[in-house]
Amino acid sequence: MKTEFQFSNLLGTVYGKGNLLFTPDGTCLLSPVGNRVSIFDLVNSKSYTLPFAHRRNIARLALNPRGNLLLSVDEDGRAILTNVPRRIALYHFSFRGEVSALAFAPSGRHFAAGIGRQIEVWHTPSTPDVADGDLEFAPFVRHRIYTGHFDNVRSIEWSTDSRFFLSASKDLTARIWSMDPEEGFVPTTLGGHRQGVVGAWFSKDQETIYTVSKDGALFVWKYVLRPDAPPDATDNDENWQWRIADRHYFVQSNAHVTCAAFHPESKLLVAGFSNGIFTIHELPEFSQIQNLSISQNDIDFVAMNKTGEWLAFGASKLGQLLVWEWQSESYILKQQGHFDSMNAIAHSPDGQRVITAADDGKIKVWDVNSGFCVVTFTEHISGVTACEFAKRGNVLFTASLDGSIRAWDLIRYRNFRTFTAPSRLSFSSLAVDPSGEVVCAGSIDSFDIHIWSVQTGQLLDRLSGHEGPVSSLAFAPDGGTLVSGSWDHTVRVWNIFARTQTSEPLQLMADILCVAFRPDSKQIAVTTLDGQLTFWSVSEASQQGGIDAQRDVSGGRKMTDRRTAANVAGTKSFTCIRYSADGSCVLAGGNSKYICLYDAQSGVLVKKFTVSVNLSLDGTQEFLNSRLLTDAGPQGLIDDQGEASDPEDRRDNTLPGAQRGDAARKTRPEIRVPAVGFSPTGRAFCAASTEGLLIYSLDTGFQFDPFDLDVTVTPASTLATLAQKDYLKALVMAFRLNERNLIRRVYEGIPVEDIQLVVKDIPTVYLGRLLRFVAVQADESPHLEFNLRWIEGILSKHGRWLKDNRGLVESEVRQVEKCVRRIQNELARLVDENVYRIEYLLGQPREVEKGEEVRRLAFEVDGEGDVGEMEGVQGGEEEDDEDEWMGIE
Structure with missing residues (x-):
């Protein structure tokens, strides 16, 4: 089995905190998710997560005007400069302070960062694709520091010529700065607001400035003559000043402005409020266009794309991310992650969907390929603890603390059956018979296992024997055996379909936490509270092996721990x-930052995956920093918001002692992995963590293959090889460079008659990637027969290899099958339409007339005539014999 799993995507969370960004073309949205950045392709309905990770949650993002450089800064001021098309981190840098505002100049040569009360302007680092230079040794060079504000800077906006920029601050003012000293220009302060300024913007002609404050006041500033200036002194800049030309106010009772955005071209101002309402106004008339409620909590940030048609909203309280098209009043994107801890995950039998269940009572269905949530079920009224698919059909079963087991139809997306016990129980474990006819559940309140019939919904039996709460259940894949694990230190093997439902107890040394069946139904794996992994033979009821995993799983010290990570008992299993x-x-x-992959036969630790390096979570570092320990305890646990200037920041709604749920929002979340699961294809696995649903895959989608590369393999040499008609070599070189545009040029440059020869000799290591590429081309390109010839050649020449290695290319084969079926359906529909059209044309009356045009039309309608005769007619021979024409017809 291959073990080179790499981080592929982050699902389950769509927005954390910070600002949202649209790409320059307006088709993609960048969203900070914890310490990572997710990119949502709004046109193709796909999402992916950039592979780099910060050491803390991301606070600010900025994208240069070309859209190829992304600057992300975390809460500590540490920045990463990323090449977005390549998904490669170029530089790491520290601003040595919390960055509250970040913006690139329209020229792309500079960017401004608001650090506390100061504004720093830096030169943009050059990249290899820039014609005027190579990579610098010291890429971040500061241009200048601007001081003058008395409180944190909240936003920075540049003028279109990149000579000036506006800054808005919590000190109730906005200021105009020039990047370089300008003759006659003096930095100007725009005051008059009664609360902190949320944003300030230039108009398109830069003759007007708009400022919005937290209390909902909009000021319109004009550059006018001073009232005391002499009439003949209009040429002197000292006699001109910015003055308030108009005042407008947003009328929202008991709500304040939390974010705002302005689009100079369309003159649209969007404002988000603390009650979840946003408004759209047209300036300078301040006429309201829309007023909608999209959330129950604060709207943290709003962004507009380049054309001003799409508005993106982020609400961190519930993890909502929305893209709204205001003209058609429709959602382009509407996603929300779990706002509580995930408890269970399940892969669909085809591996295309992942189910997540959480303490918020919601069950979400995620599409693996697109990364979007397809549907959310909210019928459970308490936390969902377990979920499992029936092996046949699109049926999902979930167990909840509300005392119900529910069955879901994933075709019609509805709850079609609910199972309950005679007494009120909180179910914590679940198992489904592979045939989907029987469902079993265990509870922490009862020592019995309840069994229901899926067809009738009736309780069939209760299995007694355990002397402690049942913690885990698992059905054998062949359906003959049920295994249960309990806190009474035993695992019991049940044959529930026999006449006498006897059980075989397997004695262990500690509480059972989880049991799992091997796919061949001959072995089970058991994990216990003392950190041991044991493997048992089902037929012989004997132990076959064991692993002491305490040292492997232990890792990550919480801020409140008195002991080091190696000595804490809570992370030892x-x-x-x-x-x-x-x-x-x-x-x-487990409750650790590590996921371990073991070889079941030898018990060897094959690979250890680190779930997160985010220091904003508890349990991600091995040792605590002694400099952060004070007389009052760890510095991170001291409430530093008691003296905040805003009342809503001082207010503390948490409950004493609450560690989970909405009542513990101010506490530091802890890193843990409550559930893991392998994809049925074996090419990926997913893990439910505190930050979201992590997808690790062997097919990372965007990868660089450095093997067999040398200095001669370049895009230019690849195209030269294609021009020399060495098609196989050119295709392999393109796959090694792994540039999609280059692969497509080589692919389309191969003649049709040479496809069979190229496919015959292509190395098998590139077959999976070729299949995937051809499937994508069949969906996107108009070359129908060309793509089908490639598919036919691959399947005919390498069909035996594809069958023997189905586990390696199953997803690619399924993708090819899907596109071929789509092409077949489209052609069938087209042929049906053409049959009716031809019958209609043939049924029309035709008049026989003299002349070239009528003869040509008659031949086109009925093409069974003699081509030679028609060529003679086209050459100028005119025949007046109507009998000959009737003969042709």
Whole structure:
């Protein structure tokens, strides 16, 4: 089994905190998710997460005008400069302070950062694709520091010529700065607001400035003559000043402005409020266009794309991300993650969807390919603890603390069956018979296992025998055996379909946390509270192996721990375990920052995955920093918001002692992995963590293959090889460089008659990537027969290899099958339409007339005539014999 799993995507969370960004073309949206950046392609309905990660949550993002450089800054002021098309981190840098505003100049040569009360302007680092220079040794060079504000800077906006910029601050003012000293220009302060200024913007002609404050006041500033200036002194700049020309006010009762954005071209101002309402006004008349409510909590940030048609809103309280098209009044994107801890995950049988269940009572269905949430079920009224698919059909079962087991139809997206016990129980574990006819559940309140019939919904039986709460259940893949684990230190093997429902107890040394069946139904893996992994034979009821995993799983010290991570008992055991698709490995996770992959046969630790390096979470560092320890305790636990200037920042709504749920919002979240799961294809696995649903895959989508590369393999040499008609070599070189545009040029440059020869000799290592590329081309390009010839050649020449290695290319084959079926349906529909059209044309009366045009039309309608005769007619021979024409017809 291959073990080179790499981080591929982050699902389950769409927005954390910070600002949102549209790409220059307006088709993609960049959203900070914890310490990572997710990019949502709004046109193709796909999303992906950039591979780099910050050490803390991201506070600000900025994108240069070309859209190829992304500057992301975390809460500590540490920045990463990223090449977005390549998804490569270029530079790491520290601003040595919290950055509250960040913006690139329209020229792309500079960017401004608001650090506390100061504004720093820096030169943009050059990249290799810039014609005027190579990479610098010291890429971040500061241009100048601007001081004058008395409180934190909240926003920075540049003028179109990149000579001036506006800054808005919490000190109730906005200021105009020039990047370089300008003759006659003096930095200007725009005052008059009664609360902190949220944003300030130039108009398109830069003759007007708009400022919006927190209390909902909009000031319109004009550059006019001083009242005391002499009439003949209009040429002197000293006699001109910025003055308030008009005042407008947003009328929102008991709500304040939390964010605002202005689009100079369309003169639209969008404002978001603390009650979840946003408004759209047209300036300078301040006429309201729309007023809508999109959230129950604060709207943290709003952004507009380049054309001003799409508005993006982020609300961090519930993790909402919305893209609204204001003209058609419709949602382009509407996503929301879980706002509480995820408890369970499940892969669909085809591996295309992942189910997540959380403490907020919601069940979400995520599409693996697009990264979007397809549907959300909210029928449960308490936390959902377990979820599992029936092996046949699109049926999902979930268990909840509200005392119900529910069955969901994932075709019609509805709850079609609900199972309950005679007494009120909180179910914590679930198992489904592979045939989908029987569902079993265990509870922490009862020692019995409840069994229901899916067809009738009736309770069939209760299995007694355990002397403690049932913590885990698992059905054998062949459906003959049920295994249960309990806190009474035993695992019991049940044959529930036999006449006598006897159980075989397997004695262990500690509480059972999780059990899992091997895909061949011959072995089970058990994880216990003492940190041991044991493997048992089901038929012989004997132990086959064991792993002491305490040292592997322990890691991550919480801020309140008195002991080091190696000595804390809470992180010394795995809470979830799953077998791989081929049964050769087991994947385990727990209340730790590590996920461990073991070889089931030898017990060797194959690979250790670090879930997160985010220091904003508890349990991500091995040792605490002694400089952050004070007499009052760890510095991170001291409430530093008691003296905040805003009342809503001082207000503390948490409950004493609450560690989870909405009542503990101010506490530091802890890193943990409550659930892991392998994809049925074996090419990926997912893990539910505190930050979201992490996808690790062997097919990372965008990867650089450095093997077999040398200095001669370049895009130019690849195209030269194609011109020399060495098609196979050119295709392999393009795959090694892994540039999609280059691969497409080589692919389309291969003649049709040479496709079979190229496919025959292509190395098998590139077959999967070729299949995936051809499937994408079949969906996107208009070359129908060309793509089908490639598919036919691959399947005919390498069909045996594809069958023997189905686990490696199953997703690619499924993608090809999907596109071929789509082409077939479209052609069938086209042919049906053409049949009716031809029958209609043939049924029309035709008049026989003299002349070239009528003869040509008659031949086109009925093409069974003699081509030679028609060529003679076209050459100028005119025949007046109507009998000959009737003969042709």
